[in-house]
Each structure stands twice: as structure tokens, then as C-alpha cells.
Amino acid sequence: MTASVRKDWDTYFMDIAFMVSTRSRCPRRHVGAVLVQGKKLLGTAYNGAPMGVPDCSEAGCMIVEELERVPQGAGAGAGAGDEAGPVKKQRCIRTIHAEQNLLLFTDRNDREGSTVYVTDQPCWTCSNMLANSGVAEIVYIRMYPKDHEKVATLMRQRGIVFRRIEGYVPPPDTEVQDGS
Numbered sequence: 001m002t003a004s005v006r007k008d009w010d011t012y013f014m015d016i017a018f019m020v021s022t023r024s025r026c027p028r029r030h031v032g033a034v035l036v037q038g039k040k041l042l043g044t045a046y047n048g049a050p051m052g053v054p055d056c057s058e059a060g061c062m063i064v065e066e067l068e069r070v071p072q073g074a075g076a077g078a079g080a081g082d083e084a085g086p087v088k089k090q091r092c093i094r095t096i097h098a099e100q101n102l103l104l105f106t107d108r109n110d111r112e113g114s115t116v117y118v119t120d121q122p123c124w125t126c127s128n129m130l131a132n133s134g135v136a137e138i139v140y141i142r143m144y145p146k147d148h149e150k151v152a153t154l155m156r157q158r159g160i161v162f163r164r165i166e167g168y169v170p171p172p173d174t175e176v177q178d179g180s
């Protein structure tokens, strides 16, 4: 047995985000997000239906089908067919995204200059909101190729640090099978 190595802060807070994501009741996607100011944890959130409303485990996912264009070369491990046209994708829209819940349940003053650790690269809408939320840095793990390019551009324009932790391995049993 090797002695356990002390976790660096990135790993520490991202591990918490992954633990938080396991609270999600949407079988398709578990997303967790935490707000960190300095080295202090100021909020946690995951994707879920509004309070007091049946969630995905009770009422089923609320599925919409959309044509999605994934920019060429943006796919991480997409494999075949880089040049393929729009593909039909299903999304569950029952839940409030983790990043949006995080903004709903934290104070503007707490967010000023803070860092958000989120298990998944934020979608365009969440990114737009985060860009106006006072957050100074966004750290993520799983790629979301569809929105990557425009989100990266937005963060650059806004001066928000936007980075992925390379080589990160989530804690055991915190990931669902990819439902997409």
C-alpha cells in the first residue's frame, strides 16, 4: 500500500463537484458545480428539477430532440465521421443546470473573483450567465464539444480563466453511463 498523497486544491474541489453530481436524479446526466472563494467552499449545486416539482426519477426525463452541429475537430473521442452534418441529439430539459442552480443559491458578493469547479464544460446559456456572475475562473473536466468554440471565445473576451484539468480521474462511482 502506498501512502495516500495529499490532494492538490484542483483535485480536492473537483472531487467535491463530482460527489455533488451524484445527487442529481436525471438518469441522463449528472452535473455538479461548486463555488470556491480563495480556498473556501461557498456553494454546491447539481442539475435538477425545481423544488417541489417531480424530478426525472419520478416523472421521467423531458426529452427534446434537436439537430446539433458539432464543429469539426472539437470532438473529444468522437471517433468516426468528423465531417458529418448535423446529428439528431436528445436532451433532457426538465432540470435546471447545475451552474444555474449555483448562481441561484449564492450571493453576488461571494462570487466576485471566485472560481467555479464544474464536472462538465458549461453549455452556452450557462456560460453566458456565468460570464455575468462575477466569477473569475471556470474549471471543468468533461468536454462539451457542441458549444466549446463559442464558450471559449466568450471567456476570452470576458477575461475569465477557462481551463480543463488534464489527467484528472473522478472519484469511484461518481459517473453515470453516458446517456447520449
Ligand SMILES: [Zn+2]
Binding pocket: 025, 026, 027, 028, 056, 060, 061, 062, 092, 093, 094, 095
Ligand atoms: Zn432528465
Ligand SMILES: [Zn+2]
Binding pocket: 097, 098, 099, 122, 123, 124, 125, 126, 127
Ligand atoms: Zn448549462
